Amino acid sequence: MIKNFPRYIIITVGWVAVLYPLWVRLSTLAWAPANILPNLFPLFGLAAFSLLWLHAVSGPFEPWMRKHINFDLYVQRTAWLILVCIIAHPLLLLASLNFSITNLFIVYGSTFIVVGIAGWVLLISYDIIKPLRKSYPFFAKHWTLVLAISNIGFLLTFVHSIFLGSDLQTGFLRVVWIFYGITAFFSIVYTYAIRPLASYFAKH
Numbered sequence: 001m002i003k004n005f006p007r008y009i010i011i012t013v014g015w016v017a018v019l020y021p022l023w024v025r026l027s028t029l030a031w032a033p034a035n036i037l038p039n040l041f042p043l044f045g046l047a048a049f050s051l052l053w054l055h056a057v058s059g060p061f062e063p064w065m066r067k068h069i070n071f072d073l074y075v076q077r078t079a080w081l082i083l084v085c086i087i088a089h090p091l092l093l094l095a096s097l098n099f100s101i102t103n104l105f106i107v108y109g110s111t112f113i114v115v116g117i118a119g120w121v122l123l124i125s126y127d128i129i130k131p132l133r134k135s136y137p138f139f140a141k142h143w144t145l146v147l148a149i150s151n152i153g154f155l156l157t158f159v160h161s162i163f164l165g166s167d168l169q170t171g172f173l174r175v176v177w178i179f180y181g182i183t184a185f186f187s188i189v190y191t192y193a194i195r196p197l198a199s200y201f202a203k204h
Helices: 005-026 033-066 071-096 101-108 111-132 137-141 143-164 172-203
Strands: none
Touching: 005 033, 005 172, 033 071, 033 143, 033 172, 071 101, 071 111, 101 111, 111 143, 137 143, 143 172
């Protein structure tokens, strides 16, 4: 039991981090045929961001986590879930607006929709490039840069969500979301800047 305690902690944090935002959203919904798409698309956005947060904050803890879970399998499975969510979120949103870009900008404004689109493009680059690593050495050589770019996309989605997410404007979930954003930012800086520099100077 004590030996597996860190594993239980990792699993529990993962489930709570994803399920709590979904529970907050679901607890406020009124279901009707006309509300199905407007109700569903934010769920995929919340889930995608929460899973991406888990990826981001796993960076500094990766050596420790590898001792207690199958880290590569964890990343692989959650990456697939993230891909499904980041495709479903904008697709369902557009479907709820009759696939009208004009309606999208009228309802949500242009600034943070553009921020969200930029973040989405950077995020999806991870999934596009990942299968090419084995065939193209260039991508394998610069994979860390691809990961860093994807994480920048994640930070852009934070800005997008905190300004447009209807569930994130008030209440405790907004506090949680800000916590996600701050901890993700420092985790990304540590993983892709501080740790590589520390490793470089240690070798030289």
